[in-house]
Amino acid sequence: MIIDGLSLIYPNGVKAIDKMSLNISQGIFGLLGPNGAGKSSLMKTLVGLQKPSSGQVLFNNVDIIRDPDHIKRTLGYLPQEFGVLPKANAFQLLEHLAILKGIKDKSFRKLHINYLLREVNLDQHASREVYTFSGGMRQRFGLAQALLGNPQFIVVDEPTAGLDPEERNRINGILSKIGQQRIVLLSTHLVEDVYQLCAEMAILHSGKLKITGSPKELxxxxxxxxxxxxxxxxxxxxxxxxxxxxxxxxxxxxxxxxxxxxxxxxxxxxxxxxxxxxxxxxxxxxx
Structure with a gap:
């Protein structure tokens, strides 16, 4: 993904993104910054939820500002918080989301969902209602839904916030495996997670890109x-x-x-x- 001269100015005059240029390659890329740094604005722009004031974003050589559906067809997203359908178990909810994502073949859909539940270590809880899950289990379920349809670009927002150390390590292990095969954009306030997971990172402040590089080299x-x-x-x-x-x-x-x-x-x-x-x-x- 190539971000070139991206700017976003809201109607109230706030400059949320200020002439940002950035290259994001395969692997886990970390975004660090205080509240109001522009992390959420950048993520919303990259996934096609809002249009920038100027600039260009290329994904697989396609300008996703002009063609936002291109990124949406290959996108997985794990928000910091998300609701679930009451009384729906893990398999049923993943199947519902898979249908919404256009996975029409019933046999493939079942195999795909069972595979993802094993990947996030929830296969023993497939028939359990998701609203009863602990915080860590719910985040692992969130990763499973983000992986539906084998997306090549995944955005995860504060995936380990509020989790105990054991669950944080489990989530980070799953993210590390996911990042071997696709682009994962990780937004977090936890510096330790960026150090452990990310080969490359960026620090944002007041809508501007402060610096990029390898955590170890920085x-x-x-x-x-x-x-x-x-x-x-x-x-x-x-x-x-x-x-x-x-x-x-x-x-x-x-x-x-x-x-x-x-x-x-x-x-x-x-x-x-x-x-x-x-x-x-x-x-x-x-x-």
């Missing part, structure tokens, strides 16, 4: 520049103005300050940089 740019020390509970400023505080957090109940600096500030110890450090440095225009 982290390397911070080596020797991230420092930390314990902090007083009321400490808000860093006396050494050659340093910039990028975050203040708690470790084992103790308050810590992490700063970006080319040189070692007094009292600070060098830290191994993380993708979260890079994210904060990028948002603060330090790199």
């Amino acid at each position: 982290i390397k740019a911070l080596e020797g520049k991230i420092w930390a020390r314990p902090a007083a509970s009321d400490e808000a400023e860093i006396p050494d103005f050659s340093s910039v505080m990028i975050r203040k957090n708690f470790i084992g109940g103790e308050s810590w300050i992490t700063v970006f600096s080319e040189n070692r500030p007094d009292g600070f110890q060098l830290q191994k940089p993380t993708l979260e450090d890079f994210y904060f440095c990028s948002i603060k225009n330090l790199i």
Whole structure:
């Protein structure tokens, strides 16, 4: 997928996407950014739910701005939250959605649905009503419905939000397998998920593309520049103005300050940089 000079200005004058250009290849591509960064606007535009003010998006050499049905025919989507039909079990609901997606052959449809239920580890729950599923089971069901019809472009929005660590790992394992065969666009606030899953990522802020690259390569740019020390509970400023505080957090109940600096500030110890450090440095225009 090639995004070239994409802009979106809403009628109230808000510039949700500002001249964004981006190449997304096969695999899992991560989108990181604070609320209002433009992630949702970008996703809605890419899947044909809204038209941009200007720019071009090519998928398989087809301009999907002019022909949005092209992307919709090969699209899978897992929203952050979704409702289900009451009293419908997992197989019945997937069959209903498969029919809506145009999978007409009944025998193939049954094989396809059973295969997807096995892929997301829900085959033992095919006859269970979906509204009774736990949060993690419902997200796995959501992945199954997103895979109906073997789409080549899948958008997943906050797939592990609110899940326990075991279920997060299970979802991420499924996403990793899915990403080996198609484009998966992952939008999340969880930096750890992007680091674990994504070969490439982008950071968005105020509708603009801040930076793209491999998470591991981006982290390397911070080596020797991230420092930390314990902090007083009321400490808000860093006396050494050659340093910039990028975050203040708690470790084992103790308050810590992490700063970006080319040189070692007094009292600070060098830290191994993380993708979260890079994210904060990028948002603060330090790199």
